[in-house]
Amino acid sequence: MKDINKTGTNETIAKGPRLSRRGVLTGGLGLGAAGLLASCGDDDSSSGGGDALKGSDETNMKGKSVAMGFAVIAGWPPSQLAIELFPDFATYAKEKFGYDVTVTKTEAPFAELYQKIAPSLASKAQDFNLMVVDSQWLGALSEPGWIVKADDVYKVNPDLDIEVYSSLVKNTYQVYPDGSGVRWGFPQMPDTQGIFMRLDMLEDPAEQAAFEAKYGKKLPTTYEEFAPMTMVEYEEIFEFFTRPDEEFYGTALQYAKEYDFFSCAYHPYAYATGDIWNPETGEVIGVLNTDEHAKALEYFVGLQKYQPPGAEAFGIGQMIDLFNNEQVFSAMQWLAVGLFMQGNEGALEGKVIACPHPRFTFADGSVDVIGAMGGQPWVINSYNDDDHMRVSIDFLKWWYTDETQAKFIAKGGLPWSKKGVEAAGFEESSVYARAFKEMLGEGKSRDFWHLPEYAELLAIQQEAYNGFAAGQYTDAKKVLDFIAVKQQELLLSKGRTKVAIPDDLKGITL
Amino acid sequence: MDTLNLAEFEAEPSPKGRASARAGTRDSTKSRLLGRALLVPVLVFFAILNVIPTFWMIGLGFYDYTLGRGDPKFVGLDNFVIIYESAEQWATFTRTLFFMVVAVAFEVGLGVVLGFLFWGSAKMPGRRLALTLLFTPMVVAPVASGLFWKLMYEPTFGVINYVVDLFGGQKIDFLTDVDWVTPAVLAVDIWMWTPFMILMTLAALGSVPTAELEAADVDRLSFYQRVRHVIWPHGKFILMLGILLRTIDAFKTTDLVLTMTGGGPGNKTEFLGVALYRQAFNSFDLGRSSAVALVLLIIAIALTSIYLYVLNLSRSR
Numbered sequence: 001m002k003d004i005n006k007t008g009t010n011e012t013i014a015k016g017p018r019l020s021r022r023g024v025l026t027g028g029l030g031l032g033a034a035g036l037l038a039s040c041g042d043d044d045s046s047s048g049g050g051d052a053l054k055g056s057d058e059t060n061m062k063g064k065s066v067a068m069g070f071a072v073i074a075g076w077p078p079s080q081l082a083i084e085l086f087p088d089f090a091t092y093a094k095e096k097f098g099y100d101v102t103v104t105k106t107e108a109p110f111a112e113l114y115q116k117i118a119p120s121l122a123s124k125a126q127d128f129n130l131m132v133v134d135s136q137w138l139g140a141l142s143e144p145g146w147i148v149k150a151d152d153v154y155k156v157n158p159d160l161d162i163e164v165y166s167s168l169v170k171n172t173y174q175v176y177p178d179g180s181g182v183r184w185g186f187p188q189m190p191d192t193q194g195i196f197m198r199l200d201m202l203e204d205p206a207e208q209a210a211f212e213a214k215y216g217k218k219l220p221t222t223y224e225e226f227a228p229m230t231m232v233e234y235e236e237i238f239e240f241f242t243r244p245d246e247e248f249y250g251t252a253l254q255y256a257k258e259y260d261f262f263s264c265a266y267h268p269y270a271y272a273t274g275d276i277w278n279p280e281t282g283e284v285i286g287v288l289n290t291d292e293h294a295k296a297l298e299y300f301v302g303l304q305k306y307q308p309p310g311a312e313a314f315g316i317g318q319m320i321d322l323f324n325n326e327q328v329f330s331a332m333q334w335l336a337v338g339l340f341m342q343g344n345e346g347a348l349e350g351k352v353i354a355c356p357h358p359r360f361t362f363a364d365g366s367v368d369v370i371g372a373m374g375g376q377p378w379v380i381n382s383y384n385d386d387d388h389m390r391v392s393i394d395f396l397k398w399w400y401t402d403e404t405q406a407k408f409i410a411k412g413g414l415p416w417s418k419k420g421v422e423a424a425g426f427e428e429s430s431v432y433a434r435a436f437k438e439m440l441g442e443g444k445s446r447d448f449w450h451l452p453e454y455a456e457l458l459a460i461q462q463e464a465y466n467g468f469a470a471g472q473y474t475d476a477k478k479v480l481d482f483i484a485v486k487q488q489e490l491l492l493s494k495g496r497t498k499v500a501i502p503d504d505l506k507g508i509t510l
Numbered sequence: 511m512d513t514l515n516l517a518e519f520e521a522e523p524s525p526k527g528r529a530s531a532r533a534g535t536r537d538s539t540k541s542r543l544l545g546r547a548l549l550v551p552v553l554v555f556f557a558i559l560n561v562i563p564t565f566w567m568i569g570l571g572f573y574d575y576t577l578g579r580g581d582p583k584f585v586g587l588d589n590f591v592i593i594y595e596s597a598e599q600w601a602t603f604t605r606t607l608f609f610m611v612v613a614v615a616f617e618v619g620l621g622v623v624l625g626f627l628f629w630g631s632a633k634m635p636g637r638r639l640a641l642t643l644l645f646t647p648m649v650v651a652p653v654a655s656g657l658f659w660k661l662m663y664e665p666t667f668g669v670i671n672y673v674v675d676l677f678g679g680q681k682i683d684f685l686t687d688v689d690w691v692t693p694a695v696l697a698v699d700i701w702m703w704t705p706f707m708i709l710m711t712l713a714a715l716g717s718v719p720t721a722e723l724e725a726a727d728v729d730r731l732s733f734y735q736r737v738r739h740v741i742w743p744h745g746k747f748i749l750m751l752g753i754l755l756r757t758i759d760a761f762k763t764t765d766l767v768l769t770m771t772g773g774g775p776g777n778k779t780e781f782l783g784v785a786l787y788r789q790a791f792n793s794f795d796l797g798r799s800s801a802v803a804l805v806l807l808i809i810a811i812a813l814t815s816i817y818l819y820v821l822n823l824s825r826s827r
Binding site: 118119121122140141143144146311312313455456464466468471473494509 | 577578579580597598601664665666681683685686687688772773774775776777778780788791792793794795
């Protein structure tokens with residue numbers, strides 16, 4: 001076809017069959033939709049499993065070379081220890097099973113690691129044969145069938161099913177759905193919350209005298225004295241050490257919007273008051289947005305008065321910096337981070353005390369400790385081929401040997417097994433080991449949502465809570481109403497609850 | 511007047527001429543085919559990286575699809591209805607619009623003024639060095655700039671607060687204070703992109719014929735008259751192109767904000783690009799985020815059309 005336009009100065013020449021704009025758009029949409037559906041088909045290309053779940057024997061892997069891919073959390077040494085200790089595993093594998101194995105590490109911070117592994121798993125790839133993941137991702141990883149059910153591995157490898165220290169380990173790092181008892185994860189590194197304080201300042205006679213003069217009581221100095229103290233009792237100490245003229249402050253907590261920083265720091269205050277949702281019915285409204293919770297939120301945010309400026313952006317890293325730069329007397333922090341709470345170049349070595357999270361007075365009048373659970377499990381890619389599946393199982397068997405666990409703990413890891421936590425000398429092994437052990441006890445800590453909607457639920461509350469901490473929103477109850485409605489709307493749309501949003505809260509905005 | 515007979519000019523070609531014409535046609539066909547063949551890699555590249563993903567995104571916008579939560583479900587316009595009815599989405603849109611208007615206004619104002627100053631300072635010693643330094647922010651990756659300014663704004667050890675403190679002022683939490691965070695991010699965007707508008711202004715001024723400028727000198731035109739009657743008619747297209755590019759770019763600002771504030775505190779700096787990023791890569795709600803992306807695309811096209819319309823309107827007058 002030739003179309004020559006001689007009327008204007010710009011000559012348009014078009015050759016070949018012309019595609020109309022509508023045709024292009026319709027075709028494109030069709031292509032997109034068809035491709036999308038095709039990509040999400042039911043083609044199951046997973047091959048690992050069955051016999052491979054037993055791991056290797058003396059013959060089936062002999063002479064082979066396997067390149068493994070591990071996904072681990074960046075900037076988190078206990079997660080990286082698997083890579084650091086890998087050469088030992090390679091030697092073990094060669095000696096015991098006769099194969100050569102190498103590892104490639106892929107790492108990203110907490111928030112970004114899921115972004116890396118999810119698309120790969122969704123495409124049924126085996127880029128990451130073994131992954132260290134956050135406990136809350138268990139639902140998101142297990143529901144689509146991306147990871148191997150740990151129970152299937154335990155069935156053929158009962159030696160891997162090691163007795164845990166408390167049900168917290170199982171419920172946090174292994175089980176999904178909550179309460180089902182079905183295990184998907186293998187504990188890698190447990191973690192609990194506590195408070196790090198400057199022991200040298202507490203023991204300073206001048207500080208002791210000044211505190212006694214001001215408050216009419218002795219400044220506590222020992223673990224035994226601190227452990228039973230409530231948050232309200234701690235406040236006097238925070239106030240005492242808050243000296244803005246010297247740019248020195250009483251404490252530091254996490255209020256950052258990033259990932260789960262605000263939520264994990266705040267949840268103990270919420271747990272002491274009630275719950276954040278009803279896992280049975282999926283209701284958030286009426287559970288989270290109570291007057292008591294609003295008071296707890298106000299109290300938690302009010303603690304900023306003992307903290308350096310910019311607390312709204314404090315996360316794990318900032319807390320370490322503030323403590324090590326000697327800008328704060330204390331920091332409420334994950335206990336596993338204790339490895340780094342030693343001051344710059346170890347300047348605070350021997351000058352730090354770590355205690356369990358301050359206690360709360362519960363609604364029934366009882367006084368007890370409650371914290372949030374940290375830590376991560378291992379999960380195995382269900383699309384691993386037989387060789388990679390065998391090596392993954394071999395690795396876990398090696399990882400859980402007493403010898404490897406001892407090395408892991410010596411390098412800053414923490415134990416989760418009954419045997420490990422109750423080992424003689426563990427409490428004295430580090431400044432924070434005793435507090436960690438106490439917080440890992442039955443009922444002392446809690447984890448939250450393992451649902452696939454975790455990221456969305458979290459984003460809703462992180463943004464609103466952080467806005468409240470920064471003063472963008474000033475009504476705590478309204479903030480909780482908003483979070484409760486948005487989270488329940490989400491759960492409703494995903495079929496996790498059948499409870500509709502009450503009319504008076506529909507369309508709530510901040 | 512005699513009518514021109516076109517047929518007179520269409521003389522019958524000689525056999526040699528016909529052969530030569532055929533050879534010419536063959537050569538021309540060959541050269542055209544070669545030209546098209548050379549285009550193929552670029553077109554394939556363009557189709558794979560641009561066209562297919564765009565149509566894919568458009569298609570996804572009509573599905574309820576979250577990575578790892580089962581097969582996509584066709585929901586028609588549901589995603590768009592949710593976006594339309596979402597108060598948060600509208601608030602995000604309003605914030606983005608405010609950011610875009612203020613950023614572009616300052617960048618254009620400062621860029622044009624500085625551009626004129628540099629244009630008129632051809633003999634200034636160190637002009638080239640000054641220009642190079644001035645353009646540096648523009649060539650630095652936004653993530654690097656974001657980190658750099660995040661440290662500058664830091665309330666405890668940041669250099670800006672050090673200066674504030676030095677002069678007896680009270681330290682400001684620039685990136686966590688709800689009143690300061692938007693101006694703080696805006697200032698960085700303006701710092702980054704004003705050089706671009708200087709560059710566009712210099713290009714626009716460079717497009718004005720010297721003869722016309724000399725004529726304006728001879729006619730002793732005032733500065734305003736010179737700008738209106740000589741510079742503007744020649745330079746407006748380049749300048750408007752600069753404004754258009756900045757508008758679209760400011761509208762989809764993401765990397766700078768993500769690095770500096772993560773969209774916070776609260777949602778104070780959660781612009782459309784940031785919200786889209788969160789929805790797509792934190793929640794993996796690919797259906798809804800594709801719908802948001804499509805809306806963003808339509809807005810960008812609309813903005814382009816408005817500029818082009820304004821330009822064409824002034825030209826037709």
